[in-house]
Amino acid sequence: MSLNTDFMVKVAHTAIQGVPVTLQIVLVALLISLPVGCLFALIRIYRIKGLEQIVKLYVSFVRGTPIIAQILIVYSAFPSLLNMIIGKAAFSINPIYYAYIVFTLNSIATLTEVFRSALQTVDKGQLEAGLMVGMRPRQIFWRIILPQALISALPNITNATLYLMKNSSLAFIMSVKDITAIAKTEAAFNYNFLEAYLVVWVYYLIICYSAEVIFYLLERYFSKYRRSTKKTTYFNWQPFSIKQPNVSAEAELTESGRGDHAQNRRIKKKL
Amino acid sequence: MLKIEGLRKSYDGNEILKGISVDVSKGDVISIIGPSGSGKTTLLRNMTTLEQADGGHIQFADVDKDFQKLSSKDIQTIRRNVGFVFQNYNLFNNKTALQNITEGLIVARKVNKSEAKKIALEALERVGLSDRQNHYPSQLSGGQQQRVGIARAVALNPKVIFFDEPTSALDPELVGEVLKVMRDLAESGTTMVVVTHQMNFARNVSNKVIFMADGHIVEQGSPESIFEHPSEKRTQEFLTDILANV
Numbered sequence: 001m002s003l004n005t006d007f008m009v010k011v012a013h014t015a016i017q018g019v020p021v022t023l024q025i026v027l028v029a030l031l032i033s034l035p036v037g038c039l040f041a042l043i044r045i046y047r048i049k050g051l052e053q054i055v056k057l058y059v060s061f062v063r064g065t066p067i068i069a070q071i072l073i074v075y076s077a078f079p080s081l082l083n084m085i086i087g088k089a090a091f092s093i094n095p096i097y098y099a100y101i102v103f104t105l106n107s108i109a110t111l112t113e114v115f116r117s118a119l120q121t122v123d124k125g126q127l128e129a130g131l132m133v134g135m136r137p138r139q140i141f142w143r144i145i146l147p148q149a150l151i152s153a154l155p156n157i158t159n160a161t162l163y164l165m166k167n168s169s170l171a172f173i174m175s176v177k178d179i180t181a182i183a184k185t186e187a188a189f190n191y192n193f194l195e196a197y198l199v200v201w202v203y204y205l206i207i208c209y210s211a212e213v214i215f216y217l218l219e220r221y222f223s224k225y226r227r228s229t230k231k232t233t234y235f236n237w238q239p240f241s242i243k244q245p246n247v248s249a250e251a252e253l254t255e256s257g258r259g260d261h262a263q264n265r266r267i268k269k270k271l
Numbered sequence: 272m273l274k275i276e277g278l279r280k281s282y283d284g285n286e287i288l289k290g291i292s293v294d295v296s297k298g299d300v301i302s303i304i305g306p307s308g309s310g311k312t313t314l315l316r317n318m319t320t321l322e323q324a325d326g327g328h329i330q331f332a333d334v335d336k337d338f339q340k341l342s343s344k345d346i347q348t349i350r351r352n353v354g355f356v357f358q359n360y361n362l363f364n365n366k367t368a369l370q371n372i373t374e375g376l377i378v379a380r381k382v383n384k385s386e387a388k389k390i391a392l393e394a395l396e397r398v399g400l401s402d403r404q405n406h407y408p409s410q411l412s413g414g415q416q417q418r419v420g421i422a423r424a425v426a427l428n429p430k431v432i433f434f435d436e437p438t439s440a441l442d443p444e445l446v447g448e449v450l451k452v453m454r455d456l457a458e459s460g461t462t463m464v465v466v467t468h469q470m471n472f473a474r475n476v477s478n479k480v481i482f483m484a485d486g487h488i489v490e491q492g493s494p495e496s497i498f499e500h501p502s503e504k505r506t507q508e509f510l511t512d513i514l515a516n517v
Contacts, residue, residue: 125361128321132355133375133427134347143378147365225365225407 008195011186015199018179021096022207025168025178029103030161037111038146044116055112062109067102067167074102075174099171103164110160118153119145151222158215162208169204179203272297272462273318273431278327278338280310280317287313289486290327295431295464300457302473302494303466305483306509311466312358314483315435318464319353320346332430351379354424354432359440360416362408368395368419369404372426380427394422398452414445418452425456432456434465470513474498482506 040055062070075098082090122145130140172181180200187196273295280288287310295301303311317324317338324338332352334345341349362371372391376382382390395401398418408416417437424432434453438446450472457463457476467473473480473494480497482490482505490503501507 123361125357125359126363129355129357129361129363129423130375131321131350132319132353133423134351134379135375136379139378143374144363144365151365225367226409 003198004192004195007190007192008199011183011192011196011199014186015179015182015196015203018177018182019203019207021171021176021178022165022168025096025099025103025171025176026161026165028100029107029164029168032104033107033111034157036108038115040108040112041115041119044112045119059109059112062106063113067106068170068173070106071102071170071173074098074105095174095176096171098174099168099176102174103168103171106167107160107164110163111157114153114156114160115149118149118156121152122148147222151219151226154215154219154222158212158219161211161215165208165211166204169200272331274328274330275318276328276330278314278317279325280313280322281325287486288317288324291483291486291488293318293464293481293488295462297430297462298460299479300461300463300477301465301479301481302477303464303481303483304468304470304473304509305489309483310486311483312435315355315433315464315466319355319433320349321355351427352430354427354429356417356420356424356432356434356437358436360408360413360420362416362419362423364408367405367407368400368411368422371408371419372423375423375427390426391422394426395419397425397455398422399448412445413441414448417441417449421449421452421456425461431462431464434463434467436466436468438467438469468513470498470510482509484509 040059043051043055075095078098078101079090079093082093126144126148127137127140130144131137135143168178169180171178172184175181183196183200187193273293275291275293278288278291278293279286291310291314293301293314303314305311313322316322317327318329320341327338329336329338329341329349332348334341334348336345362368363374366374369388369391372394373384373387376387376390377384392401392404395404398421400415400418400422403411403415403419406415408419411419417440421432421437437453438449441449446469450469453463453465453472454476463477465472465477475494477494480491480494481488482497482501482503484505490497490501490506496502497506498510501510
C-alpha cells in the first residue's frame with residue numbers, strides 16, 4: 001500500500017479553506033459561553049431560586065446526551081421551527097449558524113461546571129478582607145475573586161476548548177464546510193480515504209497544539225502571583241521526544257524560608 | 272467611642288454570644304482572652320458586621336442602632352471606620368503587598384492613585400516592609416503577610432483596628448515581629464481590640480483585658496487586676512492552665 005502524496009497535497013490545499021470555519025465555530029462558541037457559563041455558575045453558587053433548577057436541568061441534559069444527538073436534534077428542529085416563523089427562507093440559512101447554536105449550548109454546560117468549581121476554590125476570606133477595607137461585594141467580585149477564579153479555571157478552560165475544537169469536526173453532519181467536511185468530499189470523489197483523513201488528522205493536531213501553547217502562555221502570564229513557592233509545571237515543547245523535561249519540584253518551604261525565597265532565587269539567577 | 276450592648280448571636284439554636292457589652296474609648300488597647308470556643312472571634316466578627324448579630328445595640332461613628340435594624344448604609348459606615356486583621360491574613364492573593372494596601376484606598380475610599388501609593392508606602396514602612404512592596408503574598412512569610420495585613424488596616428486610618436488572633440497561624444519564631452508592630456501601633460495611640468492567646472501582650476501592652484468564657488464576659492479590668500488578682504474562679508482556672516504551658 002502506498003499513499004498518494006500528490007492527492008494529499010491537493011486535499012491539504014482545499015481543506016485549508018475549512019480552517020477558518022472550524023476556528024469560527026470555536027471562537028463564537030467560546031466567546032458566548034465564557035460569560036454565560038460564568039453567569040450560570042454564579043446562579044448555581046448563590047442558589048438563585050428558580051433559575052438554579054433550570055441551570056441544573058440544562059447542564060445535566062447537555063452532559064447526559066451525546067453531542068451527535070444534540071446536533072441531529074438542533075439540525076432537524078430549528079429549520080422547521082424557523083420555517084413556521086419566516087417561511088421558506090429558513091432553509092437557505094447558512095448551516096454554520098446551527099453549528100454555533102449546538103456548540104455554544106454545549107460549551108456553556110461544560111464551562112458552567114468549570115467556573116463553579118473554580119469560583120469555589122477562592123477562599124471566603126478574600127471576600128471578607130475586601131468587605132473590611134470598605135469595598136462593595138460587586139467590586140470585590142470583579143477585582144479580587146474573578147481574577148483568581150479565572151486562573152484556577154484556565155487549565156479546565158483549555159481542556160474544554162480542545163474538546164470543542166475536536167467536536168466541531170462533527171459539524172459536517174449539518175453540512176457545514178469545515179476541515180472534515182471538505183476532506184470527506186474530496187475523499188469521496190477520489191476514493192483516497194486514508195490520505196484525506198490523515199490530512200484532517202494533521203490539521204486538527206496543529207490547531208489543538210497551537211491552542212495548547214496559547215493557553216499555556218496565558219496561564220504562565222496570569223499566574224505570576226503564585227509562581228514563587230513552587231515551580232509551575234514546565235510546558236513540554238517536544239511532545240514526541242522520549243526524553244521528558246526535568247521538572248524539579250522544589251520542596252515545600254518552611255514558613256520562614258518562604259519569605260526569603262524570592263530573593264534567593266534572584267541571587268541564584270545572578271550566579 | 273464604640274459601644275456595644277447586649278450582643279447576641281446563635282448558630283443553629285446554639286447560643287454562642289449571650290449578651291455581650293463592650294465599651295471602647297479612644298486610645299484603648301483591649302485584649303480579649305479566653306478558652307477556645309468561648310466566642311471571642313464570633314464577638315469580633317459580629318461587632319464589625321462581618322456577621323449579622325441576632326440582637327444587641329451598637330453605637331459607633333454616626334450609627335446608633337440595634338444590630339438587626341442596620342441599613343446597608345449603616346453597615347458601610349461601620350466597615351469604613353474599622354480595620355480588621357485576620358487570623359490567616361487574608362491578603363488579596365492576586366495583588367502585591369503595595370496593591371493590597373492601595374486597593375481599599377483607591378476602590379473604596381476614592382483616593383487618587385499617587386496619593387494612595389504614598390499612604391501605602393508609609394504604612395509599609397511602618398511595619399518594616401518597604402523592600403517587599405512588589406512581592407505577592409505567596410512570596411512572603413506568614414509574619415510578613417500579617418504585617419502587610421496590619422499595614423492594610425492602618426492605611427485606611429480607621430477609628431478602631433480589630434485583630435482576630437493575629438499570631439495564631441504563625442510559626443513561633445515569627446510571632447515576635449508581628450507583636451512588635453502591634454506594640455508600636457499601641458504606643459502611637461491607635462485604638463485596638465485584640466483577640467489573643469499571647470498573654471504577654473495582653474498583660475504588658477493592653478490597658479484593659481476582657482476574659483470571656485461560654486459566651487459571657489466573665490471578668491474585665493486592668494491587666495494587673497485580671498492577671499494578679501482575678502476575682503472569678505473561671506478566670507483563675509484559665510490563667511493557671513495557660514501559664515502552666517508557657
